[in-house]
Amino acid sequence: MDNPKKTLHLFEGFGVEMEYMIVERNTLQVLPITDKLIYDEVGEYLSDVEFGDIAWSNELVLHVVELKTQGPVKTLAQLHQKFQEHVQKINRMLEKYNGMLLPTGAHPLMDPYAETKLWPHEHNAVYEAYNRIFDCRGHGWSNLQSTHLNLPFYDDAEFEKLHAAIRVLLPIMPALSASTPLLDGQLTGMADSRIEVYRQNQQKLPSITGKVVPEAVFSAKDYKQQILHKMYQEIAPHDPEETLQEEFLNSRGAIARFERNTIEIRLLDIQECPLADLAVVQAIVQVLQALIDERWTSLQNLKVWHEDELSSLLLEVVQKGQEAVITNQAYLRLYGYNRSGSCTVGELWKYLIQEAVNLQGQPEVSAALNVIFSCGNLSRRISEAVGPAPSAEKIREVYLQLADCLRKGCVFLPENPC
Template identity: 70%
Template sequence: MNSLKKPLHLFEGFGVELEYMIVQRDGLQVLPITDKLIYEEVGEYLSDVDFGEIAWSNELVLHVVELKTQEPAKGLVGLQEKFQEHVQKINGMLTKHNAMLMPTGAHPLMNPDTDTKLWPHEHNAVYEAYNRIFDCRGHGWSNLQSTHLNLPFADDEEFAKLHAAIRLLLPIIPAISASTPILDGKVSGLQDTRLEVYRHNQDKIPAIAGKIVPEAVFSKQEYEEQILQKIYNDIAPYDPEETLQEEFLNSRGAIARFTRNAIEIRIIDIQESPVADIAVLQAIVAVLQALVAGRWIPVADLKSWHEDELATMLLEVIHKGQEAVITNHDYVRCFGYDCSGNCTAGELWNYLVQELLVLDDEPEIAHAINIIVSRGNLSARILEATGANPTEEKIKEVYRQLAACLQEGGVFLPDEPC
């Protein structure tokens, strides 16, 4: 979101980023050829390739390619078709390398110690600095593909409303977005293993990621003083050239990007196809719009939640996904849900989708979100397909099915083709 243009107001634009891993078509080995892919398209090793509405971008490692909206989209409707077009274009180009894109937030069989190769071209200094300080040969660096959603704000007042709403929603987002139940060839026991490794990847400097749920700060000045400056101070001894002392260093689950007047939500695992990603984003945006509008409780009340309370719920959802029990009745009431006793994150999402989403003109999106709330998030459906103790071959079989869903633009169900 370009800081030189007039700032957009709340929900007037949407920046979406989808990260995919490049793997060998049959054996699913990680293939570090993103630079080759970009070179073959434009004849240069560029970090960004602009195709109009959609752009391709490199990431930290050579086996990941990011597809993103070049400018903020006016709406989420129809974005899945634009992303799908580029997925199929890239898969076509990768055919000669016996390669393809693979979805989900983590490769289930990757060995990061041997498979990690950093992007060596444009903007490499940032990646080298990260590698020098943290050693990027780890799942929390080289094996975590996510969907990022950027939402604009025009001024401090709008930032306060949006940040308050996002903070409140963050703990239950993984209930619908988790797609990473397997790591190192084993069922991890967590619905969102990507988030678990992500929240620990910079333990050396705890201020960088904090509690993942951001602190209760609601102005640019407060944010810079209480979050960003602390991060910059703590990393300074490791980063004398100040290569990393920018807003992107902040690794909370949602980060303020004041340089482009947006909040970037980073807590979302990527799904099996763009239609599923956009379905998840539409659900998230619908809830945020309702919270910002004060549909259930005043916005002022949203601001009162401490990050420790929210982080405790987030950890439960990381572990159990939609089965996570929410025992805090005050939290549930923030969404207007009246449940007798405790309720699960899945029950809350089912209510929110029924209450807020009207998708009569978007049957594909409606199908995708209905599958997620009725059959489970992608992690649950993957485990349904693999079983609790899968062999390596069974894992490969299921993830080849997921790659087929990505190519076809379908929604994964264990007992049906995409």
């Protein structure tokens, strides 16, 4: 989400970004041609191409293209339709290369050490700096596609509320969004393999990612001192030209962007189509609204949670998805979920959807969200479709179905692919 013309208050605008991989249509071989795609549209190798409400941009690697709202939009309702139009446009443009867009948060068969090519054009100094310091060939750099959600805040008081709510909800978000059960042609045993590799890709400089769940800081001044300045100091010996000493260096699951007064949630795996992404995003937004409104507990109770405790829950969800078990009664009380004993994250989300999410007038979005609860998140549906010991041929078969879901804009159901 680019700089808004005016500073927005909480939930007055939304920015959504979706990353897709470009692959060969029959084999799913990675196609590093994002620059050709953009050149074909505008006659230049630009980093951003604007189309009114939606823009395209490059990413670190040449096989990924990002679609994003051009500035904040006032509502998320029907936004999936605009993204879907651009998915279809890009797919038509890629036909001459025998290419297409592939959804999900990671390519199941890619060898990142052999197939990674970095963006070589505009702004590539940033990418070259990352590559020199970290070697961007691993899965955690070149094989992870996500959906980013940008939410605005007006001042420190609104930042405090928004950051507090996002921090406590962050650990259970992947239960809805996980879409990456496979890497290197094998089931990893994790619901969200993308987050697992993402959280480890900058361990050389641990302050950059932290515990993925950000620290309990609730003002711009404290955030800059305790998070941003620590990162800049740690990377400085490796980055003498200060190319990376900007807010984008922060790789936590949610990052503050003070230059545009937003918090960007970066933890979400991309789904099989924009409809499914907007179902996940709208559920998260409406639960965050309820937390900020103090529907179930006070702001103070949200603020006291340490990142170590929240990160521990996140890692359980990364591993087990909706089947992860919450034993901490205090965490459940944050959502007014009073029950004796433990519950699964899936059970908590079902309760939250009933309590706080209203998708009236959006039957398609509501149906997509219902699939996530009745049939499992996309990671689980993919795992069931490929079977316990999948061959490369079976994996290609399932991911070709997923690419078809993206092309048609429909939700993936293994027993009844759209």
